[in-house]
Amino acid sequence: MKRILLVLLLIASAGAGLWFGARHEARSAAIPMLDRRADAAAHGAAAFIGADFGGLSLQALQSHALPWKLVTAALVLQAVDTDGSVTADRATLNSLLAEFGFLVEARVANLPGGVSSRPDEMPLGLTHAVLFPVAGAPVLVSNLGCAACHSGVIYDAEGRPDSSRAWIGMPNSSINLEAYTLAVFRALKAYGDAPDRLMGMVTALYPETGWREVQTLRWLVMPLVQARLDEIPGDRPLPFPNGVPGSTNGVAALKHSFGVPLIGGGARDAGIVSIPDLGYRHWRNSLLVDGAYAVPGQDRQVETTAEDNTPEKQAALAAMTTFFTVPSMGVHPDRAIEAVPVAEDIYAFLGSAYAPQPFPGEIDADLAAKGGAIYAAECSACHGTYTMEAGRPALVSFPNWLGDVGTDLLRAEAFSEDLVETFRKTAYRDRIDAARTQAYAAPPLSGIWASAPYLHNGSVPTIRDLLTPAARPDTFEVGGHALDFDHLGLHLQNGRYPKDYDPFSRPVLIDTSQPGLGNEGHEFGADLSELDKDALIAFLKQL
Numbered sequence: 001m002k003r004i005l006l007v008l009l010l011i012a013s014a015g016a017g018l019w020f021g022a023r024h025e026a027r028s029a030a031i032p033m034l035d036r037r038a039d040a041a042a043h044g045a046a047a048f049i050g051a052d053f054g055g056l057s058l059q060a061l062q063s064h065a066l067p068w069k070l071v072t073a074a075l076v077l078q079a080v081d082t083d084g085s086v087t088a089d090r091a092t093l094n095s096l097l098a099e100f101g102f103l104v105e106a107r108v109a110n111l112p113g114g115v116s117s118r119p120d121e122m123p124l125g126l127t128h129a130v131l132f133p134v135a136g137a138p139v140l141v142s143n144l145g146c147a148a149c150h151s152g153v154i155y156d157a158e159g160r161p162d163s164s165r166a167w168i169g170m171p172n173s174s175i176n177l178e179a180y181t182l183a184v185f186r187a188l189k190a191y192g193d194a195p196d197r198l199m200g201m202v203t204a205l206y207p208e209t210g211w212r213e214v215q216t217l218r219w220l221v222m223p224l225v226q227a228r229l230d231e232i233p234g235d236r237p238l239p240f241p242n243g244v245p246g247s248t249n250g251v252a253a254l255k256h257s258f259g260v261p262l263i264g265g266g267a268r269d270a271g272i273v274s275i276p277d278l279g280y281r282h283w284r285n286s287l288l289v290d291g292a293y294a295v296p297g298q299d300r301q302v303e304t305t306a307e308d309n310t311p312e313k314q315a316a317l318a319a320m321t322t323f324f325t326v327p328s329m330g331v332h333p334d335r336a337i338e339a340v341p342v343a344e345d346i347y348a349f350l351g352s353a354y355a356p357q358p359f360p361g362e363i364d365a366d367l368a369a370k371g372g373a374i375y376a377a378e379c380s381a382c383h384g385t386y387t388m389e390a391g392r393p394a395l396v397s398f399p400n401w402l403g404d405v406g407t408d409l410l411r412a413e414a415f416s417e418d419l420v421e422t423f424r425k426t427a428y429r430d431r432i433d434a435a436r437t438q439a440y441a442a443p444p445l446s447g448i449w450a451s452a453p454y455l456h457n458g459s460v461p462t463i464r465d466l467l468t469p470a471a472r473p474d475t476f477e478v479g480g481h482a483l484d485f486d487h488l489g490l491h492l493q494n495g496r497y498p499k500d501y502d503p504f505s506r507p508v509l510i511d512t513s514q515p516g517l518g519n520e521g522h523e524f525g526a527d528l529s530e531l532d533k534d535a536l537i538a539f540l541k542q543l
Contacts, residue, residue, distance in 0.1 A: 010235045023130075023132040024058040024132075027129060028051060028128060029120065029130075030119065030127045032046045032117065032119055034064060040349075041112050041348045042113065043093070043348075047342050048147055048169070048346050049108065049118060049145070052145065056131070056141055060141075064144070066141065069209065072093050073198050073205060074195065075096050076093050077187070077191055077197060078186075078187045082201055096183075098163070100175070100183070104121075104124075104163075108167075108168055123312065125147035126144065130156045134220075137213075138210075140213075141522065145329075149167045150170070152167050152170030152277065153165065153172075155395065155483055161363065161481070163505075169350065169356065170352045173451065173453075173481070174246060176245045176508065181238065182236065186376075187376055188225060192222070194219050195222060198220055212300045239266030240266040243272045243273075245480075246453070247275060247458045249271060250273065250327050251411070253327035253428075254418070255418075261418060262293045270516035271518070272411065272458070280395050281317075281443075282313075282314060283308075284398070285299065286300045286321060288458040291437050294432060294435065295317065298313075298316075300400060300437070302421070316431070322335075322337055333427050357447070363538055371532075371538045378522065378536070382422075382442035383445050384399065384444055384445075386543070405440065406521030407455055407518070410515055411456060417436055452488070454489065455521070457516055463536075463537055464537065468526065473494075475509055476490065476492055477508065479508050480503025482497075482501060486537075
């Protein structure tokens with residue numbers, strides 16, 4: 001009876017404007033303010049930080065978006081119950097989010113002119129807005145955005161990370177979406193039958209929360225969340241592995257959202273992909289590590305130069321990029337394609353205003369020059385040709401090479417023919433040439449010094465290990481790491497962090513014997529002398 005009365009009270013408070021005042025979709029409040037004279041690149045940077053691409057809606061709330069206050073209250077409540085010394089406050093929440101690799105309250109260091117600083121204290125890359133399922137019934141909803149995965153920490157001259165500062169466009173090699181989604185799922189399941197405690201934690205964390213929002217969460221949102229949880233069998237929110245720190249499993253997520261069969265029912269659909277730096281990505285003719293999405297009418301393996309990066313090609317790549325919001329944010333394909341103008345601004349930022357953080361350590365100029373010649377002879381045929389401009393290598397030709405170099409094939413095989421056929425039934429069928437290539441595309445190497453671990457699946461911790469296949473470790477830690485500038489990669493001792501190092505997020509032990517994480521293949525450079533390897537590493541630091 002009490003529940004019925006409160007629901008009636010909610011409805012009565014809306015009055016005659018019950019539906020007219022409802023808002024089932026909203027613009028993200030995480031987008032920075034722009035100067036009136038801001039150009040397309042500035043608009044793109046702002047969108048990269050906070051745009052929602054249609055992912056803040058009641059529809060997205062059924063799959064990917066989260067009722068933020070309810071979710072965070074459950075996480076903190078579980079932490080308090082687990083450890084009696086933990087306090088129920090926002091500092092605890094921020095610590096929990098940082099453990100998953102989110103950059104909490106990070107300041108962006110590479111904002112172009114005309115873009116203000118971030119507008120709130122939410123973790124970088126979490127879009128959010130208030131929705132009204134019915135008038136007078138607010139719900140704060142969050143979802144992932146570009147910057148959650150594609151913003152890296154700033155490193156100092158010794159390779160130490162500063163997680164309070166971020167560089168948008170570089171990879172967040174510590175973000176652990178698998179651990180995050182699992183923790184949210186388990187916390188909500190643990191306290192679904194404790195509404196009084198959950199609502200008490202909501203008001204403790206967010207004292208500004210009004211009574212309408214509390215009652216909306218309790219009587220409208222919680223039953224919907226509980227119903228969704230009851231539909232999920234077992235103790236995992238997803239039937240497939242969703243990656244490790246610095247990697248994701250977008251293809252399995254896409255198959256799952258489309259109802260396409262997963263390998264082994266999902267448990268063996270582990271084609272995870274390491275998050276890349278986004279420099280020079282607009283030079284590619286195809287996207288994804290296997291080149292599965294290509295510009296219509298464009299050969300995947302045609303060499304490109306700066307002259308080929310026409311507005312038409314950038315528009316085609318922007319359309320492809322909007323499709324990524326389907327598996328990552330739960331946006332319906334028919335809705336996702338409406339965000340093409342936003343994606344075009346993002347490509348304007350990446351194409352004209354973006355460069356990775358300059359290498360912060362020392363570089364031996366003579367050694368790097370020697371390394372440049374080695375790169376030209378050993379690597380450029382696949383990864384592109386560079387020339388020196390203003391003291392830094394600049395890409396002048398990119399081959400768009402696609403093939404097999406002996407690396408773990410699971411991710412390439414995971415992009416099934418069933419998925420291709422399903423894709424061709426969407427609104428993107430004329431925008432993207434989708435194909436199962438069963439190969440891998442060699443990427444540009446922009447920002448490679450800060451992109452460890454390496455290979456498409458993040459299975460090799462350093463460039464030195466990549467160049468010395470016999471020395472590649474079977475297991476190693478990743479997440480919240482410092483960098484080793486001599487070996488160019490993760491700072492490790494026998495695969496583990498030094499005992500005196502305190503990671504800024506929770507590390508995970510990578511086991512390269514697991515499906516999708518094999519560290520074999522790509523043995524180019526194995527025959528180089530140690531001095532030549534040093535030289536090549538010196539050159540790569542400049543990219």
